[in-house]
Amino acid sequence: MYKNFEVIESSLEKIKEDIKNFYDPSKYHFITINAIDLGNGKVNIKWFFAKYEVMDKPIAFSVDATYEDTIPSIVDIIPSAWLSEAELADLFGLNIEGAKKGLFLEPDSPPAPLRRS
Amino acid sequence: MENKMIVPFGSQHITLLEPVRFIFETENEKIVNVDVDVGYVHRGIEKACQTKLNYKQVAYIIPRICGLCAMSHALAYITAVEKILEFDPPKKAKYLRVLVHELDRIHSHLFAMAHVAEAAGYENLVMHLFRDRELAMECLEILTGNRVQYDYGCIGGVNRDLTPEVEKILRKKLKKLEDRIHWFKDLYMNDYTLSLRWKGIGVISKEMAEKYNAAGPVARASGVRTDARAEFDALPYRDLGFEMIVYKDGDIYSRNLVRLDEIFVSLRIIWNILDGLPEGNYKEEVKGLPKGESVCRWEAPRGELFMHVRGDGKQILTRVRVKTPTFSNIPVLRELFVGANYADVPAIITSFDPCMSCTAR
Amino acid sequence: MLKMFIESLKNLFSEPATLPGIGTEAPKGYRGLIVFNKEKCIFCTKCELVCPVDAIKFIYPEDGSRNLEFNYNPFLCIYCGECVRACPKDGALIQTNIVPEPGTQEDNPNEKWFEIERRAQESKKKWQIALAKKRQEALKKAKKQPPSDKKGSKK
Amino acid sequence: MAWMLETIAILSPIIGGFIYGFERVVKARMQNRQGPPLLQPFYDFIKLVEKRAIQVHSFHSMMGLAFFFATWFTLAAFLCGPNILVGLFLHILALAFLIIGGFSVLSPYSVMGSLREIIHLMCVEPILILVAVGLFLVTGSWSVRDILSYSGLPILYLPLVFIAFVLIIPAILKKSPFDISEAHQEIIGGPEIEYSGFFYEAIYTAKWIEYVFVFAIVFLFTGVHWWLGLALSLLVFLFINALDNSTCRANFHQMIKFAWFVLLPLAALNIFVLALWRYVI
Numbered sequence: 001m002y003k004n005f006e007v008i009e010s011s012l013e014k015i016k017e018d019i020k021n022f023y024d025p026s027k028y029h030f031i032t033i034n035a036i037d038l039g040n041g042k043v044n045i046k047w048f049f050a051k052y053e054v055m056d057k058p059i060a061f062s063v064d065a066t067y068e069d070t071i072p073s074i075v076d077i078i079p080s081a082w083l084s085e086a087e088l089a090d091l092f093g094l095n096i097e098g099a100k101k102g103l104f105l106e107p108d109s110p111p112a113p114l115r116r117s
Numbered sequence: 118m119e120n121k122m123i124v125p126f127g128s129q130h131i132t133l134l135e136p137v138r139f140i141f142e143t144e145n146e147k148i149v150n151v152d153v154d155v156g157y158v159h160r161g162i163e164k165a166c167q168t169k170l171n172y173k174q175v176a177y178i179i180p181r182i183c184g185l186c187a188m189s190h191a192l193a194y195i196t197a198v199e200k201i202l203e204f205d206p207p208k209k210a211k212y213l214r215v216l217v218h219e220l221d222r223i224h225s226h227l228f229a230m231a232h233v234a235e236a237a238g239y240e241n242l243v244m245h246l247f248r249d250r251e252l253a254m255e256c257l258e259i260l261t262g263n264r265v266q267y268d269y270g271c272i273g274g275v276n277r278d279l280t281p282e283v284e285k286i287l288r289k290k291l292k293k294l295e296d297r298i299h300w301f302k303d304l305y306m307n308d309y310t311l312s313l314r315w316k317g318i319g320v321i322s323k324e325m326a327e328k329y330n331a332a333g334p335v336a337r338a339s340g341v342r343t344d345a346r347a348e349f350d351a352l353p354y355r356d357l358g359f360e361m362i363v364y365k366d367g368d369i370y371s372r373n374l375v376r377l378d379e380i381f382v383s384l385r386i387i388w389n390i391l392d393g394l395p396e397g398n399y400k401e402e403v404k405g406l407p408k409g410e411s412v413c414r415w416e417a418p419r420g421e422l423f424m425h426v427r428g429d430g431k432q433i434l435t436r437v438r439v440k441t442p443t444f445s446n447i448p449v450l451r452e453l454f455v456g457a458n459y460a461d462v463p464a465i466i467t468s469f470d471p472c473m474s475c476t477a478r
Numbered sequence: 479m480l481k482m483f484i485e486s487l488k489n490l491f492s493e494p495a496t497l498p499g500i501g502t503e504a505p506k507g508y509r510g511l512i513v514f515n516k517e518k519c520i521f522c523t524k525c526e527l528v529c530p531v532d533a534i535k536f537i538y539p540e541d542g543s544r545n546l547e548f549n550y551n552p553f554l555c556i557y558c559g560e561c562v563r564a565c566p567k568d569g570a571l572i573q574t575n576i577v578p579e580p581g582t583q584e585d586n587p588n589e590k591w592f593e594i595e596r597r598a599q600e601s602k603k604k605w606q607i608a609l610a611k612k613r614q615e616a617l618k619k620a621k622k623q624p625p626s627d628k629k630g631s632k633k
Numbered sequence: 634m635a636w637m638l639e640t641i642a643i644l645s646p647i648i649g650g651f652i653y654g655f656e657r658v659v660k661a662r663m664q665n666r667q668g669p670p671l672l673q674p675f676y677d678f679i680k681l682v683e684k685r686a687i688q689v690h691s692f693h694s695m696m697g698l699a700f701f702f703a704t705w706f707t708l709a710a711f712l713c714g715p716n717i718l719v720g721l722f723l724h725i726l727a728l729a730f731l732i733i734g735g736f737s738v739l740s741p742y743s744v745m746g747s748l749r750e751i752i753h754l755m756c757v758e759p760i761l762i763l764v765a766v767g768l769f770l771v772t773g774s775w776s777v778r779d780i781l782s783y784s785g786l787p788i789l790y791l792p793l794v795f796i797a798f799v800l801i802i803p804a805i806l807k808k809s810p811f812d813i814s815e816a817h818q819e820i821i822g823g824p825e826i827e828y829s830g831f832f833y834e835a836i837y838t839a840k841w842i843e844y845v846f847v848f849a850i851v852f853l854f855t856g857v858h859w860w861l862g863l864a865l866s867l868l869v870f871l872f873i874n875a876l877d878n879s880t881c882r883a884n885f886h887q888m889i890k891f892a893w894f895v896l897l898p899l900a901a902l903n904i905f906v907l908a909l910w911r912y913v914i
Contacts, residue, residue, distance in 0.1 A: 003200045003411035025327045029343060031414070032440040034425050048423065050414060053342045053361075055350055058412055080329040080448035083155075084440075090156075091163075104156035113164050124741045132818040146745070174530035177558040236818045238809050238882030241482060244664040248495055262509035268558040276559065283507075309479045310810060310880040313887065459745075460884045463818040482879035486663040487871075496667045 005058040007046075015063050016072045019047060022061075023077055027052060033084040035092050037116045041067050043092065047074070065094075067115070073097040120144055124459060128157050132236045132463040135473035139454070139462075146459040153451050158474045163437055171432040172198060172407055177268055182439060183475040184265045185228060188221040189417035190439065190475075192270045196351045197413035197426040199272060202405055208353075209397045210274035215352050216390045217261060217269045219383040223294070224253035225418035226334075226376040226383075229470035230301075233373055236463035237314045246301070252294045256287050274400030284391060291387060298380050305377060315370035319453055319465040322367060329449035333420020333442050334375045335469055339367035345416035357386045369461075369468040406430050417442050419470050441475035508575035509557045514548045518570040521546045525561035525571060534561060535598040538605030549594045553581045638777065641845065642709040649841025650674045652848070656874060663878045674841065678834060686830030689738045694832045696734025701835035703727035704842045712849060716775040717765050721758070724846070728754055731836070735824030746823020749814040752885050753804055756811075756892035760801045761850075763900040767794040768853055770907050777849075783856040788865070793903035795854055797896040802873050804888065805847055807840075810880040811888050818882075 010018045023030070031048035038044055047061040065071060073096055074081050082099070089099035093112030105113075127138040136157035142150040162182055166175045179194045180187035192214055199206060206214075231246035254264050260283055261267040261276075269275055305311065321331065326339040336343050344361045346354045362378040364371035407428030415422040420442030427436040446469050457465060504510060521544050526534045533554040537547040557573075565571045581587040641648065654671045661668025670676075688694045704727045711720025728750065735747030769775055771790045772783040780787070788795050804811035814823045825836045848866045855862040883891070 001409050003203070003409050005410075005412045025324075029332075029421075030330045031421070031423050032438075032444070034436075034438045034440075036427055036436040046425070048412065048425070050348060053344075053347060055348055058349075058414060060412075078330070079452075080445070083444060083447050102156075103154060104159050106156070106159075109159070113161060114167070122741055122744070124745070131821050170530055174528065174560075177530045177556065177560060181556070234881065238812060238816065238818060239880070240809065241486060241664050241878035242881075244666060248665065259505050259507065262507050262559070263557065266556065266558075268509070268556075268560075276563070277507075304481055307481060310883070311479075313883065314881050458884065460813070460816070460819055479879050483875050486875045486878040489665045490659065490662050490871075492665070494662060494667045495665045498667050 002060075005048075005060055007060050007062050010061050010063050012063055012065055012069055012071065015047070015061060016074060016077070018061060019074055020077050023049070025078075028059075030078045030080065031058065033081065033088060035088050035094065035114075037092070037114065038064075039116060043067060043094065045071065045088075045094075067093065067095075069095065071096045073099065121149070126462060126466075128154070130463075132232070132467060134232070135471070137471065137473045137476075139466075141454065141459065141462070143459050148454050148457050148459060148462070151451055151454045153447065155447060155473060155476050160474075160478060162478045163439065166437040167434060169433075172428065172434050173272055175434065175437065176270070176272055179437075179439070180266055180268065182478055183441070183472050185225045185472065186221065186417040186419060186422070186442075186475070187265065188218050188267050188269065189415055189422050191268070192218060192351075193413045193415035193417075193422050193424045194426070194437070194439075195270045195272050196415070197411050197424040198407055198428075199403070200411040200413065201407040201409045201426060201428055202272075202403055204273070204401075204403050206274050207398045207401055208395045210399050210401075211353055212390050212394055213275045213279060213399060214270055215354070215357060216279070216387055217257065217267060217275075218352075219386050220253055220257050220260070221267070222418045223380050223383050224250050224257065225470075226380050227253065229418070229467070230373055230376055232467040232470070233315075233369065233464060236467040237311070239311070242304070249294060249297045249301075252290050252297070256290050256294075259283055259286055271400070273403040274398065276400070278399050279394065288391060291384065295384050298377070298384070302377055302381075305373060312370060315373065315464065315468075316366075316368055318369050318461050319457065319468060320366070320368045321449060321453060323365075325452065326367065326449065329452060330445055331420075331449045332445040333416070333418075334372055334379065335420065335446055335449070337362060338364045338372040338375045340365045343421070345414040345421045349414040351413060351415065354386070357389045358382075359386060369464055372468045406432065407434060419443060419472060419475075420445060439475075439478055441472065441478070443469070443471045443473065443476045446471070447476065504575045504577050506575060508577070509559050510574050511552060511576040511578050512550060512555065512557075512559075512561065513572045513574055514550060515570050515572065516548065518567055519548070520567050520570070522566060524564045524566065528560050528564040530558065530560065531556055532595075535594055536602075537594065537598050538601040540601070540604055541608060549598070551587065551591045551594075552578045553587045554591065638712040639709075641849075642705075642712045645705065645708050645842050645845040646838050649838075649844045650678070652844045652870075653841050656844075656870070659871070659874050660878065663874060678838070681830060681834045681837070684830040686832055688829075688832070689827050693734050693737050693827065696730050696737065697828050697832040697835045699730040700727055700734065701839040701842075703730055704839040704846075708842055708846050708849070711846065712777050714776075717768070717777060717780075718762070718775060721761050721765055724761070725754060725758055727839075731824050731839075735827075738827045740827050742820040742822075742826050743824055746814055746820050746826065749816075749820070749885060750824055752889060753811075753814050756888055757801055757804050759897055760797050760892070760900055763897070763904060764791075764794055764798050764850060767791045767900070767904050767907065770904065770911055772856070777853065780853050781857060781859075785856055786854075786858065786861070787856055788854040790907055791854065791903055794900045797900040797903075798850065799869055799872065800896055801892060802847055802869070803876065804892070806843060806873070808873060808877040810876070810883045812882055813885050813888060816882060 028049045029052055031050055034046050036044045043065055045063045048058055050058045071094055073085055085096045085099040086103045088094050089096045089101050090104040091114045093115060122143050124141045124143050126141060127133050128136040138154040140152040141148045170178055176191055176195055180191040182190050227246050227250035231243045234242040258264045261269040321339045323340040326336045326341045340363055342363055346359055347361055360382050362375050364375050408430040410427040413424040422442055423440035425438040426434060428434045450469055523536055526536055531554050533551045535549045539545050559573050562571045562573045654674045658668045658671060707720055707723040707727050710723050711717055732747045732750050735743045768780055768787055771787040772780045807815040828836055851866045851869050852862040855865055
């Protein structure tokens with residue numbers, strides 16, 4: 001299933017702690033957060049990391065959630081994640097703690113365009 | 118509001134190539150607070166790639182995200198899909214991909230440098246840089262058939278072979294370009310007004326670059342050793358004399374020098390490819406439907422490009438995610454502005470070489 | 479600064495690099511306008527299928543025959559050349575190095591193309607019905623005739 | 634020669650237009666470009682007449698017109714008047730119209746540009762006054778007519794003043810490295826951003842008159858030798874353009890430092906030495 005990156009399964013409750021234990025700013029490069037709509041109101045969210053300077057597989061934390069869940073924000077661990085979180089909140093309509101909506105979409109555009117319904 | 122002045126910068130501004138809006142609160146031309154809005158050009162390309170187009174057509178739509186790094190987008194997507202299909206492209210195709218990608222990087226870097234010069238009000242340098250960028254553009258035009266949208270890579274290899282007559286023209290033009298780049302390097306190193314304007318301005322320390330996960334030339338100018346060409350095994354960069362350019366100062370000046378030196382590295386890689394192009398097919402038939410998930414990290418001219426592709430065994434992919442370099446650099450850009458002088462804002466923004474149509478997609 | 483100063487003065491007396499009013503010519507191998515050759519086409523509609531932007535549309539005839547009408551929108555085309563590569567017949571679709579003209583208001587490219595798209599969609603449905611009818615008729619005919627004859631005709 | 638100065642003053646928008654057009658050609662050629670035709674500024678002028686003018690408010694537009702007429706009047710007063718100091722003070726007044734106009738609108742670029750324009754004034758005017766004083770010390774007269782009939786070469790007595798003046802010309806004409814009040818890339822034209830159509834034209838034309846003003850001052854440095862004056866003007870013109878093409882924009886701290894700590898002492902030293910030589914020894 002996962003062809004060229006490693007996946008660490010986690011859960012919504014644990015994810016923040018997992019990333020906190022894992023992330024070392026001088027060693028790992030935070031890439032982005034991505035969500036995949038699995039259908040039926042379910043969504044898979046992945047946090048991607050890669051090592052600096054070493055040819056190695058990227059690492060992803062994976063969490064399955066639903067659209068109703070509140071997803072913890074990691075801005076206090078990785079300050080640059082606010083943009084990725086804002087994007088997910090806009091394009092998928094996810095409830096992410098403290099994420100600002102309306103950064104990527106205009107007020108008159110359809111809500112959560114990447115969701116399949 | 119005692120002494121504060123609110124200065125909107127964008128969404129249309131003369132130094133901005135693409136719409137992004139910053140709202141600065143300034144005090145005596147010193148910035149105390151910033152607000153940013155990036156989504157002016159959201160075109161829903163990801164949505165189109167996931168609903169309407171089949172996975173082979175997406176390879177021609179993805180490069181339309183951005184004109185300047187079209188080749189990076191296309192090749193990153195193609196590599197990601199090839200990883201899902203577990204297909205290894207022929208060696209010659211890989212080399213030709215590197216060739217076009219590096220030419221793309223050269224013209225993009227020259228473009229970025231020209232814009233930094235433009236923001237500093239150095240009109241003559243802009244004209245010279247743009248004129249010499251034309252050489253790289255002509256090379257690409259003759260090699261791929263278009264000046265901006267190359268459509269060179271395809272799933273399975275590349276679309277065109279490098280014919281000997283094209284190679285001859287490439288060599289001639291690149292020789293000329295190399296001389297010009299040496300001239301520019303000399304100019305950049307010795308120009309007094311440039312150093313006055315750029316040295317020590319917009320400094321990103323190594324810690325800051327790591328904290329905010331900057332990417333590409335911006336990070337490398339701050340001393341962070343990161344380059345997706347060395348961190349992801351998509352193309353044979355190791356055989357081609359690739360070298361990571363790292364500067365320590367982290368100001369606008371060193372960002373320019375990183376770009377300038379990377380042009381030299383790119384040129385060296387291109388010479389190596391032209392001298393030692395392997396024999397064989399440049400394209401192979403790929404069969405099967407993508408099933409699985411893969412990622413691709415790609416060093417676009419502006420930094421790390423990230424593709425996340427998931428297919429569920431259908432013609433149409435389930436998810437295509439493009440994380441563009443500017444997307445990574447926006448957070449550090451925002452932090453950098455606080456405390457900067459308003460007069461330096463255009464230079465700082467352009468030295469990041471932002472590409473908003475990439476960011477919003 | 480001094481270097482550029484000297485360069486500026488030098489440039490003042492040298493030939494400028496830009497020329498007034500002359501456009502550059504497209505080189506050999508430039509991906510330009512796509513030209514359709516009706517004589518050679520076998521109407522497999524592969525080009526229509528692979529086109530990422532739907533710039534090629536076939537209008538189907540009403541009688542269910544294979545005599546399709548080729549429609550091409552140069553303003554929608556992204557000149558990727560995928561249709562030419564997909565074409566199984568050499569010379570039916572050619573990518574020339576002619577630089578396409580920009581569309582003007584007088585051409586009214588949009589409305590014309592929407593009309594073609596609509597017609598293509600409608601005619602395809604009609605054509606499919608007509609084709610199904612034709613096949614049924616052919617099947618009926620084939621049933622009446624002895625099986626050996628049918629095989630011979632297919633060869 | 635009798636009506637020469639008056640003719641120049643009256644025709645200054647047209648002369649300035651030609652200078653500006655020529656400058657655009659020279660600038661383009663220095664950048665290895667073909668450049669626009671010589672009459673391009675006039676084509677622009679005609680085009681701008683046809684444009685619809687959008688007024689922010691009437692006072693703002695009036696300040697634009699006032700800037701143009703005041704600049705024109707300044708030049709006339711400078712060339713034909715009895716005292717060049719009057720011309721210089723009127724020059725400040727003319728710029729004041731531009732600054733007030735810039736301040737009168739809410740646009741931050743305009744306000745910021747006006748602030749920077751004041752800094753320009755601060756840097757430029759002291760040097761202009763020192764030029765006037767220097768010319769007076771050499772020729773013994775405040776009038777342009779008398780200076781132009783002075784038989785010696787004032788530039789020989791005022792070399793440092795001349796250098797200081799040439800180096801401050803970019804700040805008067807808003808050229809790189811000292812084009813900070815107009816800085817396209819930062820504040821998009823500064824105080825002139827909110828003008829449009831006919832009113833922008835007033836500002837645009839006033840800029841041409843500034844060219845005549847500046848080169849008239851250069852002309853004064855050669856006294857009666859007007860051939861030398863023409864040659865000197867051309868030389869300064871080329872120098873300014875080459876400088877424009879080989880520098881990037883300084884910020885205003887750097888401009889103030891350069892003008893006050895380098896150019897002003899330079900000019901003052903020249904005048905001090907000259908005054909000592911004239912009056913004490």
